[in-house]
Structures are given as structure tokens and as C-alpha cells.
Amino acid sequence: MDPYTSFQVPTGDRPKFTGKKLVMLAPDASMKNIDAxxxxxxxxxxxxGAYRSHEEDYLKAFEEGDGIVFEKFRVAVINANHEEQIKSLVYAGxxxxxxxPERFLYALDAPRSSNFGVLLWQMICRLFGIKKDGPVTDPGTKPKDPPPVSPPVFENTVEAYWGLHALNALSTxxxxxxxxxxxxxxxxxxxxxxxxxREVxxxxxxxxxxxDDAHGHGTHCAGIAVGGVRGDNGRRYGTASDAGLYVGKVLSNEGVGSDSSILAGMEWAVEQGCRVISMSLGASVxxxxxxxxxxxxxxxxAMDMGTLIIGAAGNDSRRSQGIVRPVNHPANCPNIxxxxxLDRRSAVxxxxxxxxxxDGGLVDIAGPGVxxxxxxxxxxxxxxxSGTSMATPFVAGVAAQLLEAFPEATAREIWDKLVAQARALSLPTRDAGAGLVQSPQ
Incomplete structure (x- = not known):
């Protein structure tokens, strides 16, 4: 069967908000005080915690009551039509x-044809001497761009697919x-x-x-992060093949979820002792x-607890048409x-x-994604x-490699190592952050 697959929920048809509300709680608030x-x-x-031990039961909190408190994160999610009560509670201080507002979130993917667009744009730039960034204006609030370097080109080999060569993963x-x-x-x-x-x-x-994944997106991302080799030819496609794999289904088989399901999955992952959380999901901003x-x-x-959260920047841009869109929620948060x-030619x-x-919303690093x-x-x-969804688990896999190399490192230190060890490219930091993620050597 042809392994090429494209799928995409039309962004124009995607609802943004569920009607529920997220409420941040005081870090020292007890459940007794919150309840009262x-x-x-x-x-x-x-x-x-009252729903944690049962499969698929988190949403029952909204059926049996008015909402749920995610205790580790001190965040409440409250049903719709309680705006006045929420305002009074917040006003009390x-x-x-x-x-x-609670958001809908979606699996982030991009059509295969998008690679053709960027190649066409590069050809036009070469013919007419146009700068690759086109007409987009630089906001001027990011670090200085790296000096020009020759962009590396990566290929599939009998040992591994091109993404792993881009990481230099076969040398670690x-x-x-x-x-x-x-x-x-x-x-x-x-x-x-x-x-x-494998134990999953x-x-x-x-x-x-x-x-079980009837969509495919989660299976693909898990394989990039911690998969091993392709069974019929022994060619490697996974980054951190010995890492413990924890799979949280927070998006439906249609690729749709909400902040409630994401928060539940994040809390579960932290409680399980996961040092890295890979989230190839988001919402346009x-x-x-x-x-x-x-x-x-x-x-x-989560970082204070030792867990690094890695998120996909999003796939809303159409650079071949001169359109660059902002980093999606929640990857636009400074602490994610x-x-x-990038493609195999090291182009965005x-x-x-x-x-x-x-104000936030920067790209921190880049990975193979076409x-x-x-x-x-x-x-x-x-x-x-293709998608920033694919680039994200590559970075997550490298983070797991770094944690094996530096088991006592904090989540913030692993973040710093990822950025410091990235391969510099002749790309604006606005588009590729510190550069191409690299496995520790």
C-alpha cells in the first residue's frame, strides 16, 4: 500500500471554544477551601483524583457536577452557563x-502538496533574487539571526529514514x-x-x-518519538527507541479534543513520572x-516537577504565497x-x-517535518x-536521549541543552529558533 497519506480538517470549519471556562486557582488553595x-x-x-482510576471517566465530572479541578495544576474547568458564579469567585480574590474560555484543540497535520509549494517558491527566489522570507515583516523582537551557513541535505538510506540522519541520531x-x-x-x-x-x-x-488509534496521527507521532525499525526492511524511523512509551488519548478518532482532555492527559503523564510530554496538537491564533x-x-x-512539555508550532502558514501565521496555542506559551x-533540504x-x-509565541527549535x-x-x-506534528516528537525523542545522558538534569536544563546543541542554519530565528535539533553525542 502506498505509504503516503494526507489528511486535514478544514481550518475554516473548526470551532474555537467549547463554552466551558478554565479557571486558575491559587497555588496554596486547599480542596476544602475550593469546595467551600x-x-x-x-x-x-x-x-x-476521584475520576483518575477509571478509563474515560473524566468527562463524568461535568455530567455529575459543574466541573472538575485538576489538582496538580490547580486549574478548574467549569461547565457553560456559570459565568456569573465564576466572576463572583474571581472577584472575591x-x-x-x-x-x-476553554478551547477546542486539533491534531496538527499538513497536506503532502505543501512541500511542492515551498520548492516552487525557492525556485522563484533563485530566479528573481527575492529574499526567502518574501513580504512578511520581521517584528524585530527576537534574538539576532545566526550567520549564514551551507544548508545540509539529508536522504533516506538503508539504515534509516532522513529525519534520523538530520538529528545525527545514528552517531549517538x-x-x-x-x-x-x-x-x-x-x-x-x-x-x-x-x-x-514493547510495553506501552x-x-x-x-x-x-x-x-486504540482509528485516526493514525497519534501512532505516527509515537513512532517518531520512540519507535524502532520498520519490520519488513529493518530501516530505522524512531528516535529514542528504548524510552518508556506512555500514550494518552486526548484527541478523538476525528482528531479533535478540548482543554479538558488535554489537561487530564498532562496531569496523568506527570503523575506517571513522564519526563517529556510530546503534544502535536493545537489551535490557531x-x-x-x-x-x-x-x-x-x-x-x-510541570517543569518544576521535572517534566518538559514540547508542542507543535502549527501548520497555518503558506510561505509559498508569502503568508506566515503565528505559532499556535498552546505552543505559543513561553514555558512550552x-x-x-524543516524539509530534508533544511528549508522551513x-x-x-x-x-x-x-509577547510569547516564539519558535524555539526545529525538527524534520516534511x-x-x-x-x-x-x-x-x-x-x-508532513506537519509540525512530525517535527515535535523528533525533539521529544532527543529530549529523552538527553535525559538518559544527564539523568539528574532539570526540565529547564534539558530545554537549554536542546537549544544550545541545535545545529545552526541560515534561517531566521523567527522561523527555526535555535536551529535543527541534534542528538547528544
Missing amino acids: EAAGAALRLAPS RSFRYEE SYTGKGVKLAVLDTGMYLAHPDYAA VSKSFIQGETV EENTAYSNIYNELAGT LAVAA ADFSCGGLNP EVFSSWKLPQEYAII
């Missing part, structure tokens, strides 16, 4: 600090052994033959759906839009490592979002797709 204050406003909020002895890595996505096709000998810890946070303070705070809390996508992918918003081979749901077994 909520009850005073005629709200019943359930602690996430005790346990309830501020609120944001680190495989992520002993490191727990979580992929929060559409789940995973657990019966895939390449993972028959999994949990679904989508009511009515098991963790406009220019000059502020990042989510709630996600930024909880990502900072935002990953852009046509679809890859850029660091346009001065025509990337990895595992897929059966019967196809494998697919070659």
Missing part, C-alpha cells in the same frame, strides 16, 4: 484567580533508556507489529473511545494575540518548547508557523506525512 467557595456560588466541583549511543516519554494525541494502534515486544502504558481521556496564562503557568508547574518543521516547511507575536516516515494504523502499517 464553589459551594457558596452554587457550584459543585469534583477533584480529578481568594482561591479562584482568573478565567479563560543514547536511546532514551530509563526515560518515560508521553505522547498525547489520538492514541495509538496498540496491535502494530513493530511494538509487539496507555489511557484514554475521550469518552466512549478506547486508546491571530497576530498580536496573547498566549494562555493558564497553560503557561501549568507548564511552568515550540517546534517548527511551507506550512510551518513563525514567531510573529512579540514527508516523514513512521508507523500508522493497520492495515496500512506505515505512512509518510
